[in-house]
Amino acid sequence: MEESGIVGGAEAVINLKAGSSLPISYHPSFGPHDDLLLLEADDKLVQDIFHQRVTLRGLPDEDAVLCTKSKTFAIKFVGNSNSMFLIPPSSNNHQLVSVLKIAAGNMELVEVSPRLDKLKQLLLANPFGAAEVDAMMDVDDDGLDHNNGNRGSELYSWSDLVNTVQASDEELSIGLQSLSAVEIDGYWRVIDENYLDMILRMLLHNCVLKDWSFDDLDEDEVVNSLVADEFPSKLASHCLRVFGSRVNGTERWKLEPRLVCLHFARQILREEKMKLESFMEEWKKKIPDGMEGRFEMLEGEVLTETIGIETRVYTFSVRSLPSTPEERFAILFKHRSKWEWKDLEPYLRDLHVPRLSMESLLLKYTRRAQPKADAPPVFSAR
Amino acid sequence: MEIRVKCRCGEDECSEWAIVELQGVVETQASFEGSIQNLEIGRLCHTESSQETYTFTVGYHELIGSKVTLKKPLLVLKKLQLDEDSGKGTELEVVGIIRTKILFKTRPKPLISGNNLSLSLFCS
Numbered sequence: 001m002e003e004s005g006i007v008g009g010a011e012a013v014i015n016l017k018a019g020s021s022l023p024i025s026y027h028p029s030f031g032p033h034d035d036l037l038l039l040e041a042d043d044k045l046v047q048d049i050f051h052q053r054v055t056l057r058g059l060p061d062e063d064a065v066l067c068t069k070s071k072t073f074a075i076k077f078v079g080n081s082n083s084m085f086l087i088p089p090s091s092n093n094h095q096l097v098s099v100l101k102i103a104a105g106n107m108e109l110v111e112v113s114p115r116l117d118k119l120k121q122l123l124l125a126n127p128f129g130a131a132e133v134d135a136m137m138d139v140d141d142d143g144l145d146h147n148n149g150n151r152g153s154e155l156y157s158w159s160d161l162v163n164t165v166q167a168s169d170e171e172l173s174i175g176l177q178s179l180s181a182v183e184i185d186g187y188w189r190v191i192d193e194n195y196l197d198m199i200l201r202m203l204l205h206n207c208v209l210k211d212w213s214f215d216d217l218d219e220d221e222v223v224n225s226l227v228a229d230e231f232p233s234k235l236a237s238h239c240l241r242v243f244g245s246r247v248n249g250t251e252r253w254k255l256e257p258r259l260v261c262l263h264f265a266r267q268i269l270r271e272e273k274m275k276l277e278s279f280m281e282e283w284k285k286k287i288p289d290g291m292e293g294r295f296e297m298l299e300g301e302v303l304t305e306t307i308g309i310e311t312r313v314y315t316f317s318v319r320s321l322p323s324t325p326e327e328r329f330a331i332l333f334k335h336r337s338k339w340e341w342k343d344l345e346p347y348l349r350d351l352h353v354p355r356l357s358m359e360s361l362l363l364k365y366t367r368r369a370q371p372k373a374d375a376p377p378v379f380s381a382r
Numbered sequence: 383m384e385i386r387v388k389c390r391c392g393e394d395e396c397s398e399w400a401i402v403e404l405q406g407v408v409e410t411q412a413s414f415e416g417s418i419q420n421l422e423i424g425r426l427c428h429t430e431s432s433q434e435t436y437t438f439t440v441g442y443h444e445l446i447g448s449k450v451t452l453k454k455p456l457l458v459l460k461k462l463q464l465d466e467d468s469g470k471g472t473e474l475e476v477v478g479i480i481r482t483k484i485l486f487k488t489r490p491k492p493l494i495s496g497n498n499l500s501l502s503l504f505c506s
Contacts, residue, residue, distance in 0.1 A: 009399075009400075010397075010398055010399045010400035010478075011398065011400075013400040013402065013426065013484065014398065014400050014482050016426065016428040016436075017428060018428050018429065018430055019428065019429070019430035020427070020428055021425050021426060021427035021428070022425070022426055023422050023424070023425050023426075024402065024422070024423050024424060024425070024426050024438075025420055025421055025422040025423055026418050026419055026420060026421050026423060027419065027420075028419050028420055029419070030418060030419050034461075035460055035461040035462075036458060036459070036460055036461075036477075037458075037459045037460075037461065037474075038456045038457070038458060038459075038480070039456065039457045039459055040454050040455075040456050040457075041454060041455065041456075041457055042454045043454075043455075046393075046455055046457065046479070047393070049387055049389060049457060049476060050389050050392060050393040050396065050476070051389075052386065052387065052388060052389055054386075054387040055384050055385060055386050055387060056384070056385040056387065056474065057383070057384050057385075058383065059383060060383065064385075066387075080403075081405075082403050082404060082405050082406075082487075083403065083404055083405075083406065083407050083408065084401050084402075084403045084483075085401060085402040085403070085404075085423075086399060086401060086458075087399060087400045087401065087402065088397075088399055088478065089397040089398065089399060089478065097426075098420075099402070099423065103401075106456055162384050163383055163384050
């Protein structure tokens with residue numbers, strides 16, 4: 001057996017030739033080295049880490065998550081009862097093969113859903129409404145900074161959100177988008193629904209007045225007309241984004257009938273339960289000419305209940321429900337003990353749990369019953 | 383709070399660390415006094431007969447094992463505390479990557495002779 005003659009840490013171990021041997025000792029600075037951590041990562045993640053696209057996010061009282069550009073991972077420590085001798089590469093002042101630390105285990109990553117409920121809670125606590133718009137318009141005239149006063153602590157910039165919400169950048173952007181949030185003066189805000197209602201009604205009014213088609217709106221024209229009506233231009237164009245969609249790659253916009261009709265349904269219902277007939281009547285009145293309100297548009301936003309011969313309708317919005325499956329199902333079954341699939345599905349559609357399909361979610365959280373072979377299945381709590 | 387995972391080295395230059403993994407723990411003899419630093423643990427040998435086999439001799443014991451390429455690499459991260467007082471400003475820096483380990487999963491075989499008496503191997 002030949003002495004390998006190689007000096008130099010880990011590389012000597014890795015490249016040890018057949019028929020060679022080398023001594024392994026404790027490193028001159030062998031110790032617990034609690035600041036050295038081992039993180040198991042697949043090749044994709046290793047690339048992200050090498051390119052410095054990875055961060056850890058969470059408040060001191062939360063378990064940290066690891067975020068790439070688009071995904072969120074929980075961090076799990078996996079212990080190992082074997083002794084893992086950690087051997088560093090050689091350095092100029094130490095060239096033997098030696099063990100720096102015995103690792104008790106390593107960290108593993110498990111993809112999880114972003115924790116976006118917190119985002120919703122933070123932004124909805126302080127929506128941007130008419131009073132603030134007035135203040136903003138006043139100060140704008142004299143060119144002074146209007147970020148002072150009582151604003152501040154309850155407002156969140158992008159970097160505040162990144163520091164508070166456990167989600168990757170992309171997931172956070174999508175979360176902001178699905179809340180219809182908009183960045184105003186550097187802070188992400190949701191717009192008060194009543195204020196949005198004012199802008200939308202003015203926009204629809206302008207469409208009629210100027211003979212614009214709902215399917216072909218020019219952003220500049222729309223915004224300029226709303227600014228003339230004293231709405232801030234930022235919010236005017238935001239209104240288009242909330243209720244419309246861009247026409248394939250152009251600067252033109254199309255109002256989405258479903259979003260517009262849904263908005264008016266919510267405005268009518270508020271916290272009330274209404275007889276279906278009177279609701280439909282009032283709803284049709286509110287919907288602009290040229291659009292048609294169909295009850296299916298309200299999936300995931302309103303529910304009906306039938307008592308005797310009377311059917312009543314009320315708001316029950318998927319947007320107000322928690323995003324973790326456990327909490328979501330708990331609230332759904334608390335609200336109603338039995339659900340038909342057609343009613344239930346709109347309240348589950350947005351639930352995306354890594355590694356779990358809708359089928360397995362249903363198996364895990366619901367009991368499925370089918371009163372008759374040809375009857376639709378009914379779901380109840382497990 | 384956001385902690386960026388930094389990497390100064392980049393993939394090609396990231397230094398490779400290694401792991402030697404064995405069952406149980408290596409302990410010093412009860413009679414051993416002094417510092418464990420610099421002490422020789424044992425001798426790693428890549429056998430002539432087989433490309434796959436490695437032995438690790440610790441004290442009176444010999445372990446037989448093999449070189450394993452990790453399915454998922456392990457990154458060696460170092461926690462850096464930029465500001466000791468506030469607890470703020472923690473950073474994690476990649477200092478190495480581990481792709482290979484020499485794994486000894488068998489129980490040790492006693493050797494008849496041996497002269498390294500300062501260490502012995504206990505199996506859990």
